[in-house]
Amino acid sequence: MSDADAHEDGDDNASQGGDARARREGDAVVVRDVEKRYRRTDEVTVEALSSVSLSLAGGSYTAVMGPSGSGKSTLLNLVGGLDTPTAGSVAVDSTELSSLSEPERARVRGEEVGFVFQTFNLMPRLTAAENVAFPLVFRGVDRAERLDRARELLADVGLADRTDHRPNELSGGQRQRVAIARALAGDPTLVLADEPTGNVDTGTGDRVMSVLRRVNDAGNTILLVTHERHIAERADRIVHLRDGEIRDVEPVEGTGSGSGSGEATTGDR
Ligand SMILES: Nc1ncnc2c1ncn2[C@@H]1O[C@H](COP(=O)(O)OP(=O)(O)O)[C@@H](O)[C@H]1O
Numbered sequence: 001m002s003d004a005d006a007h008e009d010g011d012d013n014a015s016q017g018g019d020a021r022a023r024r025e026g027d028a029v030v031v032r033d034v035e036k037r038y039r040r041t042d043e044v045t046v047e048a049l050s051s052v053s054l055s056l057a058g059g060s061y062t063a064v065m066g067p068s069g070s071g072k073s074t075l076l077n078l079v080g081g082l083d084t085p086t087a088g089s090v091a092v093d094s095t096e097l098s099s100l101s102e103p104e105r106a107r108v109r110g111e112e113v114g115f116v117f118q119t120f121n122l123m124p125r126l127t128a129a130e131n132v133a134f135p136l137v138f139r140g141v142d143r144a145e146r147l148d149r150a151r152e153l154l155a156d157v158g159l160a161d162r163t164d165h166r167p168n169e170l171s172g173g174q175r176q177r178v179a180i181a182r183a184l185a186g187d188p189t190l191v192l193a194d195e196p197t198g199n200v201d202t203g204t205g206d207r208v209m210s211v212l213r214r215v216n217d218a219g220n221t222i223l224l225v226t227h228e229r230h231i232a233e234r235a236d237r238i239v240h241l242r243d244g245e246i247r248d249v250e251p252v253e254g255t256g257s258g259s260g261s262g263e264a265t266t267g268d269r
């Protein structure tokens with residue numbers, strides 16, 4: 001993709017380019033005995049997650065399914081370091097998130113993780129291409145190259161002809177695809193998607209899911225939250241969450257790596 005960036009603007013490139021893209025062997029994410037309690041009042045706490053343990057092999061594709069309120073978003077936010085567990089540990093790429101300061105966690109998020117939310121969170125005054133290019137500002141990629149990369153990504157999600165539109169000039173489905181392109185701009189090794197098809201029509205949903213499948217085929221790890229069975233079945237395995245607990249881990253037949261072992265392995269296609 002953009003291997004030309006290294007020499008462009010001379011300052012230190014230690015954390016950029018090649019090594020950030022290296023797909024490592026082993027687990028991309030390890031969640032161990034995680035609990036999350038929210039305090040509502042002095043007497044009332046909500047147990048959003050209780051003793052959740054889950055490993056995501058590098059390059060695997062996992063869907064988390066469960067009814068509303070079962071803890072899906074809470075789990076995703078903990079894996080992405082947007083929130084911290086009440087107990088237990090979360091490691092991303094062998095780095096224990098709780099051992100990091102908030103700025104260090106932000107760096108891991110910026111360099112390794114791409115988030116796709118149900119609400120798109122696009123910046124209204126920026127064009128589609130500028131929105132997608134935005135995360136690259138923090139990588140020291142110069143503007144012209146940022147926009148080139150953004151246009152490439154928008155073309156990948158079928159929006160080559162919408163790069164200069166602002167969010168209010170786009171449909172909901174188009175906005176969601178811009179948000180996905182933005183999540184992928186930093187070439188994240190881990191993509192976290194919270195109900196990415198929740199607010200879009202069926203056709204767009206299919207398109208979103210094809211993009212995620214391609215991202216996984218390229219070797220990246222995906223954790224996808226949904227309450228829809230047919231969406232979850234696009235992953236290699238489905239983790240069923242209920243009342244903050246994992247009830248079942250179900251391999252999906254007929255996707256990339258479905259060897260039926262229950263432990264998703266690196267895709268081989
Ligand atoms: N910031 C918060 N403060 C208090 N309770 C919360 C907060 N976030 C989530 N919860 C509660 O935790 C539980 C799990 O929420 P969530 O992870 O959002 O579920 P899901 O994404 O599966 O719908 C719910 O009972 C929810 O009301």
Ligand SMILES: [Mg+2]
Nearest residue numbers: 072073074194
């Ligand atoms: Mg949710």
